[in-house]
Structure formats: C-alpha cells, structure tokens
Amino acid sequence: MNCGERGAPSERAQSEVLGTVLLLGLTVAVVGTTVALGGAALDDSQRTADFQRVEGAMTQVDSKASLVAHGESPAQRVRMDVRRNADLRVDEDAGWMRIEVTTSESPNATNETVPLGAVVYERGGDTVAYQGGGVWRSTGGGSTMVSPPEFHYRGTGGTETLTLPLVTIENSSERLGDEVRITGSGARPEQVFPSPNGSNPLLGGNVTITVQSDYADAWGRFFETRTSASVTDLTDRRVEVRLRTKTIHPTLSAGVSATGRSTFDTGGVDRLEADSYDSTDETYANQTPSDGAVIQTRDQFRLTAGGGGNTETITIRGDLIAESYNIPSGQSDKLNVTGDRRTEAAFDSLPAVDGAITARIDDVRDRDLAANGDYRGSGFDLSGDDVEEIRNDTFVDGDVSLVDQATLIVTDGATLHVNGTLTAEGTASRVELDSGGGDVEVLTEGAVNLTENATIRSLGGGNADLSVDDSLSLAGTASVTTGADTRLEVHNTGDIDIDDAASMTADEDKSGNLWTYSSADTIEFEGGVGNGVRFTGMFYAPQSAASLADEMEIYGSFTFETFSFDDAEIDIHYDESLQTEQPFEGNSVPVVSHLHVSRHGVVVESD
Template sequence: MSREARAQSSVIGVVLILGVVVAGTTGVLLIGGEALRDVQDRTKASLAELTMSSVDAEVSEVALGYADSRRVSLGGRGRATLDESAGRITVERVGSNATGPPIVNTTLGAVEYRSSGTTVAYQGGGVWRAGAGRSTMVSPPEFHYRWGTGSGSDPTLTFPIVALRGEAGSAEALRFEDGPTYAAFPNASAGMANPLSSGSVRVTVRSEYYRGWADYFRTRTDADTVRVYDANRSVAVVLSVPTRGREIGDSIAARSPTVTVQGGATVDSYNSSEGTYATTRGENGSVYVGEDLVNAGGGTIYGDMRVDGDFEGGGGIEVTGRLIADGDADLTGGGVTVDDELIADGDLRLGGGGHLDSPATVSGRVVETGGGVSVDAPVVAGGDYVSSSGTIGADVHVGGDFYPANGQNIDGDVTAAGSFEDGAVYPNVDGNVVENGPRPNLGAVSAARELTPPDLRPIDDAVATKVAAAAGSNDNDGSDAARIEAGNCGGAHAACTLTNGTYHLDDLELSGGDSLTFDTTGGPVSVVVDGDVSTSGGSPVDVVGSNAVHVYATGDYEIRTDWTSVGDRGDQIWLYGTSSSTVTVRSGADFYGVIYAPGNQDISVRGGAEVYGGIVGGVSDVQGGTAVHYDTVLADQKPELTGGGGAPVTFLHVTVNEIRVEDG
C-alpha cells in the first residue's frame, strides 16, 4: 500500500472514531435526558403525594371537629387548585320498599396537583393518583365499614363525607375552614333511623379516580358488592340489610292462624350430627305459632307447643311436652292431651267431657263449660275458678273465688285467696277447703310472658335482591344451568350437576327421569330462580360434599320427588320462598332440609311425605301419615339472607361535612 493510501486510511479511521464518539455521546445525552425527566416527574409526583397527605391530615382535623381551620403550605413544590365540581357521591336506599330522595346526592370537590400527565388529588377524605389511564389510592377515604363478626356486634357503615367548597385558585398555600355539617342518616326529622330493617344501601361515586375508589371498596367490603361502570367513570358499592332470620329452633315455626296436624301425622326430632334419624330419634320436635292458633286435626307433637297468642284446640292432638300460650288456652274442642305442663298468660277453658291430665298454671280464670269435666292434675290460677259438673281429683289454688257446681265431686284440696262460693249449690267435697288463703305462686307463667317471637316477616326484599344480583353476575357460563332450564338432565341427556357458585335460572323444573346433583365439595351452591321450582316424575335431587345448598325462588315450590342430603342432614338444603309462594311437599316425597318462607300462608306437607329438617312459614296443613322430623343441629343456625350475596349492613351513619377552601 502506498504512503498516500495509508494516509487516507488514517484520516478515515479518525473520522469514524469521532463519529462513533459523537453518536454515543448524543445517545447518552438523549437517553440520560429522558431518564432525568422521568426521575424529575416521579419526584414531583411523590412530593405532590406527600403534600396531599398533609392536606388529608389537616382537613381531617377540621372535618371531624378537632380544629376550626388549618393551613397547608405546598413548600414551593408547585401549585394546587380546587375543582369544586370534581366528583359526585350518592347514598341511597334501594329495594322494593325504598322511597323518597337519596340520603345524599352532592359533589365532592377535589384539590388537585397536575404535572406531566399525572394528577394527585385530595377527594372525599382520601388521596388519589391518576395517570396513564388508571387511578390508584394513596391514602384511604373516610369510609369505615365494620363487618360485625364479633359477638354482639352488627355490620356498620360510618361515612363522614368530606365535601370541598370555595373559590381557591392556583396557590402555593391553602386554608381549610370548617363549614356546615349535617347528619344525613340517621335523621329523626326525616324518619330515618337505625337499625335498618330491609332493602339495601348503595353508595355511588362518580369521579376521575373511580377505579381507585373501587379498589378500596373491594378491600373494605366484598368483591361481589362492588360494581364498576367505565362508561360514566363511576363505581357503586351495595351493602344489603340482612333479613333478620330466626334460628331454626322448632320443627314448625308458623304465623298461620290455623295449623292442621291431622291424625296419624307426627312431629318429632333427631340429631344428624350424631347419626341418622333412625338412630337418633327424639322428642324435641317443638311447634311455634307466632299468633293466635286454632288447631284442627289430630296428630302427635313430640315436643313443646308454643303459641304467641291464644290457643284453641280441637279435633284431637297430643303434645308430649309443654303447651305454652301467651294468651288464653281454650280446650273446649276436646281431644287435646298435654303430657307435661300447660302454661297460659290468660284464661283456661275446659269443655264438656274434657280431661285435664297435666299440671296447669294460668294467670287468669279457669272456666268449665258443658259438664263432665275431669281435672286430674294440679291447677294454679290467678283469677276465679268457675266449675261445672264433673270431678276435680287434684289440688286447686286460685287467686280469686272458687265457684263449685251442684253435685260436683271435689276430691282434692281447694285453696282460694277469696271465697268458696257454695251458698246455692251442693258439691261433694272430700278435700280440704281454705278461704282467704295466700295468693298462688304464678312464677311458671313467665315461660309464656317471655316467649321470644321469631321474626316471621316476609323475605321478599331479600329474595328480590338475590335475583337482581344473580342476574347481573353469576356462574352460568360453562355450567349445566342452560340444560336445567331446558329440562335436559335425563333420558338421552346426561344428569346435571352444579358445583360451587351462584346460578341464575328462569325456572327449575325437573321431570321424566331428570336428575340433579349439587356438588358442594368445592364450596356452597346458590341457585336463584326467577320463577317456579318443581321436581316430579322420578327426578331426584341430591347433594354431595359437606357444604350447603341455598335455593331462592320468586315463584312456587312443588316437590314430588326426593331431595336428599348427606347423612340425613337437615341443615344442608335451604329453600327460600316469598309471601306469595305456595310450597307443597307431595305424597311420597322425602325432603331433607329447611323450608324458609316466613311471610307465607300456604305451606303444606301432604299424606305420606316427610320433611327432615324444619319449616318456617305459614304451615296450613300437615296431613295424616306425614311427618316433620326436626334436626336439632338447626337450633343455632340462621338462614343465608343477605341480599345480593355481598357485605351486610344493619347500622348506617352518614354525615356531610363541608370544608371551605381558600388561597392561603
């Protein structure tokens, strides 16, 4: 290579090296500058978060009444502005009985710091950060929800809403002044009080930071409770008032004025936690009636009969336990046998030819009518005793006067705080008679006075809320729900199975050999039916797994086939009905579970059918040859009635605290 060529190569090499150096330097400067700007932006945002956290702390002092005003300096880190119209919050009652305007419907306002596409804001008592199409929470708002899982506690929402008002412009310091505060709920003048009795409470926030609000609501309540609406940049959290269901403490708990337990029908008990019905059968099958009871028919109650009102018996019925009435006890219809004790906070009436074979304590009078009455057990009464012909073969102690009948046989002792009024009659008295004696001890009557009425109000709101929630969010996709609605669960089709989840059906009707299994191995199963439930034609329903099955229906139940639980459990299947539902367990069907329709007046168990569990509602008919076997494991269990399946609420405390914002 010539010297000239070598010289040219050297020059070219130097130029190339310089080019590489310049290019590298330029790249470093470009990349480094971008990184520096990114660091600067993040630093500004972090400083803004610190500033807004200071705003949060100071405004809380003012909003909660600890200070009249507070001033926050931005420390030269930029300027914050007040947007009084930013965000809106609505708190309202929802449900079939919800009326009137919202509890709260107001703008929230926000103090905002904006820089390089990022906004940090104080709104509603919390600090939020928005940018790149998303928002997050920096510090939580004043939304305080307590699940109420502890003993004696109730689910409670406390929400002091902070609403910013004023005309502050872009400033390096802001002053926050205490403004008017009003109690939105409870509000006595508006007739709004705690505890809440029904329906739901919906809190809706419409805001640039709605997704941050949504994330916070989910952490405080329940994911099923929160709904996000991107179209209008809002989030709603729905808290449902739990219908105050009673523990299932009886075989039958009814409000029906007439409960017919016909001859040959049986009401008894067993304990599925210890074994099957056959191995643990007992006599704790109590019946509770929530108002005056007229009993027509026969049958045997192996347990207590408790009536929160007057009792009128007829047609023959045996109660192997106690008969307790918070009112009068009228046995004039005949054929009523009480094996243990009769207690009434009222009068006792005995009919012609009737027999009283159990001790009786009543707060009022004892009146015999029709003659031929036999009293073969001690009687204690707070008032008079008016006799007819017959026999008193046991002691009587009354707080008033005793009126014997002509020819009446009195073989026991009679003690009256008043007089023995035999001036015009001639009874046959073999016992001792004491007049002006001590008043009787009526302590036993407290058992009637202290009857705790079960909550037998309708659960229509709870069922309606369940239906609405399941219609909006369910696990139907990929399940057998569609086949169940089409009736394709047997014959040429495979049997249907529903696993852990919530399902929404327009109806549940099985027939012609269909078969349905609830597989609760992975968790409970909830089926919400906006229509009727019917099983017939040899179409069984069974459960596998240890968890529960809850069926909610707006229509009627017609059960003609077996619904079978695991190990005879009476607490595994729960059927919920409304006040307009008709519930019928037909002849030959065995149902293991709870029928829960407390506002209903038409629940019947037809001849040959058997229920293993319990019934709450208007039991109109338990026919001859049927049986209701109470599973005593239900004594401390309550129905699953929280509307919508989300978080419950019983107490609500909402205030609106206005804060004036001025340039500082």
C-alpha cells in the same frame, strides 16, 4: 502524468480535512443526542420524584384534614413544595357522592348528593388529588388509589355497619401556593343518615352509593375490595355500588308457612307445640324458649276435621295468622295462642323455585366435567373400610354405592358429577363434603338413598352444595348434617321421603347453616314412635305438598305449599336468626343493617 502526481498530496489533504469535519460533526451529533436523551431521562426521573413527593404531601393533607374535620384541631398546615411546571389548586366542582336509601318503611328514606371537591396537583396532564377523605392519582391510562377514604364496612350476623364520614372541600376554586392551611368550614357536621325519613336498623330495601369523579374507576375498585359488592360503571366518570339492606322474608320470619290456597287442616295433629329461640346465642337446650313462633297460612285454618278428631292440644307461643278460621264448637280450648290470632292475608304468593334450582344444577352440567375434568367411565362400589378421595373436578359415568364403613370424600374445592345414583347404607358409611380447601359441590343425576346409619356430612368451614336431580330418601338413622361453621345447601327436584329416626341437621342448632330447596311434588316425613324425624335448618319448597306423620322435631323454619298430618306429634322451634335471611342468596350478597353517613367540611387555602 507529472501534473497528476503533483496534485495527489493536495487531494489527500482535502480528504483529511473532510474526514475531520465529518468526524467532528458525528461527535457533535452523538453528544447532542446523548445530552437530549439524558435530559429527557433526567426530566422523567425528576417528574417521578415530584409525583412521589406530592403523593406524600397529599397523604399529609388527608391526615390533617381529618383532624380538623372531626374537631380534633382548629387548623393544620402542610408544605406542598409545588415547584415549577406544575399546578396546585382547589377545585370545588371536582365530583360528588350520592347516597340513596330505601327501606320497607320508607321508600325515600334518603336521597342526597354531597359535593366532594378536591385539592388537585397537576403536571403534564397527570394529577394527584385529595378527594372525599382519600388520595387518588390519575394518568392517561386510568386512576389508582394512593390512600383510602374513611369508608368502614364491618360486622356480620345482623350487625353489618357502613360508616362513611365524608370530608368535603368547602371553599371556592382557587390556586394554591407551596404552603397550605386547613381550617374548619365554620358549619357543624351534617348528618346525612340517619335522616328524618329513615333510621337504623335498615329493613327491606337498598343502599346505593354513586360517585362521580375523575378517579371513578379507582373508587369502584376500592368499593369492591371493602364490601365484596358488584360495582357498576355507569360512565367513564361515574360508578355505582349497591348494598342490600336486611329484609324480612314473608315465610322465613315464621316457623311454619303454608303458601297454597287450601285449608290448613290440623285434624291429623295429635299434639303440636311451637316456640322460638335464637341460634346466634346458644343451642335451643341452653336458652329459655321465647314467644316468637309464627304459624301462618294464606287460606283457612281449621282446628279439627269433622269437629272432633284426635287433637289433644295445639300450643303456639307466638302468633297464628290465617285468612279465616274454622274452630268447631267445643274445640276452642284445644288451641292456645300466646300472641295474636290474626285474620288477614299472611303474604302474597311466592315465586316458584324450580327455575332457581334448575339453574344451579345446570351450572354444574355446563362445566362439562366429562371433557374438562377427571373422567371415570363407570361407577364404583366402596365397601369395608374403603376410602375414596375426590380432589379434582370429576365426572363419574355410573352409579356410586357405599356399604359397611366405606367413606367417600370430596375435598380441595372439587366438584363431583355423578351420572347415576348415590346409595349409602351400613353401620357407618359416609359421604364427606370437606370445604376446608375450598367450596365443594356434588351433583347426582339419579336418586340419593341413605339407609341404616349412613350419613352425608358437610364440614370444613366453607360452603358445600348437594344437588339431586331426582328423589332423595333417608331411612333408619341415616342423616345429612353440617358443621356449626359450615353452610350446606341441598337442591332437589324429585320426591323426598324422610322416615323413622332419620335426620337433616345443623350442628349447635344453627339452622341458617342448612338450606334445603325442593321443587318436588310431594315431601313426606314419617317419624318413628318414640324416636322420630329431626330437622334443623330451613326447608324451602313453596311448590310442594308436605305430609307429616307420627313424631317429628323441627328447629328452624318450614315453607311448603300445603300441609297434611297423620297422627302427628310435632315440636316446632322457630329460629329467630332466620328472620332477615333470603332464599338462594346465601352469604354472597353484601348487606348493611346499620348506616351512618355524615358530612364534614374543611377549607384549604394558601397560607
């Protein structure tokens, strides 16, 4: 016991020493960990600061290389301040851009691959590079754009222009120091397009731009932003963007086109006069009509039936095109053509439209608004001064009717699906398609009938679609109209009747704002005497038989399979602005009518 008691202080002393050692070890470990973590954080901060500094320096390289490349300065200098643990180099093999141009006149107008090269800063696997006139950054998770290349896409209405002055790195690969000097390559700028095989404006083809680069995904996003075109990722390092060139459509380039293989018989025409105007300038009434009208048929053109008929005169201020002609003896003075009367196959057969129309109708059906929108279990009737607004996607399970001065408004980007008919009549009943808050759509499963002074009006500056999976009829002074800044597309599958003084028109005679597509068997126009049918727009129904009776005035273009006439008095004013439009494409497909691509080489080396 005594021995044990005498040993207790010694054991306590040993415990105190051991505790001190452990505490000291723990302190050292904590301090070491703190220093290590702090060092890592400091290194990350330094790394971030270095990349930000280099991005700024590369932007200076971009700006000063542009001055040299375009001849505004013989030489420029930039301080890069590379510092340790990093690499700055010229890589002449760092990517390329291919420009391919096809047109109707030259299928191989241009196909040239331009090496881009790059000035690359690299640290720890991440890079910042000057390439193709832009600055890009790549990390393990992809690439981003720091500053854009000189890629300019602008213009509308036939002046869409793509200008691409490519700045390329011409000297061979080498390491660079803290100071770099940028000089010209000694070669004159090379014009890639226009080329000996292709010129502006571009018609009937495509412009394809392909980029191979470590920064391909950032290039692709840049193309999408600037052109609204779809970009295809060919590989991890290669992207492609396609722009359609302006195309002259075989029937939209004419005032009247008969697409079927049957005689274009004018025996039922009392009087027909055709001329042209350009709605991009002014209204028809405010300009002098031109001789750009074209009437064409894929079969025979016969002046009169039975060698006589009631035809007084047919005057075409433009061209007449047919596979053959039947002009009875003594009747030729009734036909006056100021342009060419050509004997040729006007165009090949056109694709059917029923599939495209059905696809647009099915697109609305597939949204299942009965389940996914506001559901109304029955139709509704509006009368007097009633106003009904549709602001959300809505399904109406029944018929909709308007009388008197009632108004139905579809707005705020809504889609209205009517599982029934739409009928409007009265002194001022109105269906308003207001695209000011977003594009709007209406689909009716049943017929649309407008009588008296009823109207369907599209306005708001956007796009509106009216799809009718049944018949469409307008009578009296009923109308379908669209504003000068608004595009309306009508899709229809059943027969169409437009009678009396009814009209389908685009404001200010801008026919490109009203497109009517139909797969109907028959389409009948029967104008009143002294105040006939008026149509301003593009009527595209290459599968349909059209019948025109009495008085009618057309601004724009008509395409039908066959035409028949009955006591017809017709004025046709072809809108030349339609020449490069395409059916069903609207404004959604990026186009380019003028292309300017040049190559400007620079040399980047240590100073």
